Amino acid sequence: MAFYRLKRSKCAAYSMKNNAERQGQQMRYYDKVTPDGTKDLLFGECDQRSQVTKTLKDLFGAQGYRRVMTPALEFYDVFGKAAKYLPKETMYKLTDHKGRLMVLRPDCTVPAARLAATRLKGMPMPLRLFYNQNIYRMFPELKGKSTEINQVGIELIGGVPLRSDLEVVELASRSLDVISGGKYRLELCHIGYFKAIMDSLDVDEDTKEDIRFQIEQKNYASLTDMLGKYQDSRAARALLKLPRLFGGAEVFEKAYELFDENGARESLDYLKGIYEYLQTLGLGDKVIIDLGLVNLAEYYTDLIFRGYFRGIGEQVLSGGRYDTLLNEFGEDHCSVGFCINVDLASQKVQPMPEAIPEILVFAPDMKYLSKAVHHRRALEDQGVLTENCVFDTMEEAFDYAKMRGIPKVHLVGEDITVCLTRTTPGK
Numbered sequence: 528m529a530f531y532r533l534k535r536s537k538c539a540a541y542s543m544k545n546n547a548e549r550q551g552q553q554m555r556y557y558d559k560v561t562p563d564g565t566k567d568l569l570f571g572e573c574d575q576r577s578q579v580t581k582t583l584k585d586l587f588g589a590q591g592y593r594r595v596m597t598p599a600l601e602f603y604d605v606f607g608k609a610a611k612y613l614p615k616e617t618m619y620k621l622t623d624h625k626g627r628l629m630v631l632r633p634d635c636t637v638p639a640a641r642l643a644a645t646r647l648k649g650m651p652m653p654l655r656l657f658y659n660q661n662i663y664r665m666f667p668e669l670k671g672k673s674t675e676i677n678q679v680g681i682e683l684i685g686g687v688p689l690r691s692d693l694e695v696v697e698l699a700s701r702s703l704d705v706i707s708g709g710k711y712r713l714e715l716c717h718i719g720y721f722k723a724i725m726d727s728l729d730v731d732e733d734t735k736e737d738i739r740f741q742i743e744q745k746n747y748a749s750l751t752d753m754l755g756k757y758q759d760s761r762a763a764r765a766l767l768k769l770p771r772l773f774g775g776a777e778v779f780e781k782a783y784e785l786f787d788e789n790g791a792r793e794s795l796d797y798l799k800g801i802y803e804y805l806q807t808l809g810l811g812d813k814v815i816i817d818l819g820l821v822n823l824a825e826y827y828t829d830l831i832f833r834g835y836f837r838g839i840g841e842q843v844l845s846g847g848r849y850d851t852l853l854n855e856f857g858e859d860h861c862s863v864g865f866c867i868n869v870d871l872a873s874q875k876v877q878p879m880p881e882a883i884p885e886i887l888v889f890a891p892d893m894k895y896l897s898k899a900v901h902h903r904r905a906l907e908d909q910g911v912l913t914e915n916c917v918f919d920t921m922e923e924a925f926d927y928a929k930m931r932g933i934p935k936v937h938l939v940g941e942d943i944t945v946c947l948t949r950t951t952p953g954k
């Protein structure tokens with residue numbers, strides 16, 4: 528077998544020429560950076576991510592959730608239908624060869640709803656689905672936010688609401704627990720309480736949106752300015768207190784007192800039931816009620832929740848019940864789910880130390896390359912970590928092994944010679 532060797536210096540000369548050509552051009556190249564809000568993950572970071580996804584996939588699989596994958600590219604209409612829930616300006620849009628509008632998946636719950644209403648239609652209910660995929664969201668003011676987010680999540684579709692909520696909230700808390708080693712917090716809210724108050728307030732839709740935004744921001748000053756003139760309304764007084772309705776069981780008493788009309792009482796009763804159930808599971812110190820959690824209002828209709836890890840400011844988990852979303856696809860099933868931001872969760876996992884190969888396998892004469900492959904395979908079968916040498920000379924091979932800290936070099940020829948790296952043969 529004859530081998531033609533490409534000189535290494537040729538590759539270097541080619542790339543120098545290319546660079547020179549580029550420097551002469553006016554156009555600005557973005558060829559050495561990744562787009563805003565995205566990043567390359569290296570070695571240990573990939574391992575950390577895999578550890579998180581594996582832990583969660585095992586957990587969800589053990590509870591009967593089955594994996595689905597949906598395309599990263601979807602027709603805009605899939606999300607267009609749900610556009611009232613997802614802000615259009617945050618979606619990456621492109622067109623296909625027929626000029627149809629497409630989006631890069633901005634959310635995993637909407638495709639899961641599409642799936643449940645199409646290929647999974649007619650399957651016995653409930654459906655327990657899980658996924659691990661990226662979502663893409665554009666943030667006009669980035670503020671360090673990722674535009675490509677890896678999520679692991681579940682959706683429980685078609686079960687009875689209360690029992691499904693109890694299952695999913697417990698699973699959310701388990702997920703946070705296994706990853707953070709118990710250092711987490713789960714916040715619960717019922718969007719029905721906020722909606723009941725808002726529906727009782729006699730203001731236009733734009734003002735309502737402003738009020739929602741100020742509550743979300745916990746901006747008491749603006750809220751007081753906006754609601755000051757409605758002080759004689761019970762709803763306005765309740766809204767002013769909403770951002771502070773945060774804490775343990777005592778929150779319920781205050782909330783009932785503040786507002787209990789128009790469905791508010793029922794929402795509080797429901798939430799209280801879930802809270803008390805979680806207490807019976809011994810999660811009293813992990814779970815917090817936050818009735819000002821109104822920013823997750825998108826497609827959520829009832830219970831909403833989010834999870835935090837100690838030391839990480841952003842929410843790691845978000846979820847809730849969305850009973851009307853499947854209607855957009857012509858089906859009618861109550862559903863609940865949550866997802867976890869894998870990149871944030873990975874910060875809680877210790878990176879594995881780099882595995883250094885035990886043996887560098889080197890065939891100085893290329894006619895022994897296939898013998899070297901067999902030798903490496905045999906070593907691999909014994910569980911020995913090896914690396915193939917891609918240098919030509921003995922000196923380069925040993926220098927490389929020393930630099931990498933690989934203790935042994937196996938020289939493959941007529942015989943196989945075992946050498947200790949610190950002694951270069953012939954020196």
Ligand SMILES: N[C@@H](Cc1c[nH]c[nH+]1)C(=O)O
Binds near residue numbers: 634849
């Ligand atoms: N898709 C939601 C999380 C969720 C899953 N199921 C229900 N909610 C999110 O990205 O925040």
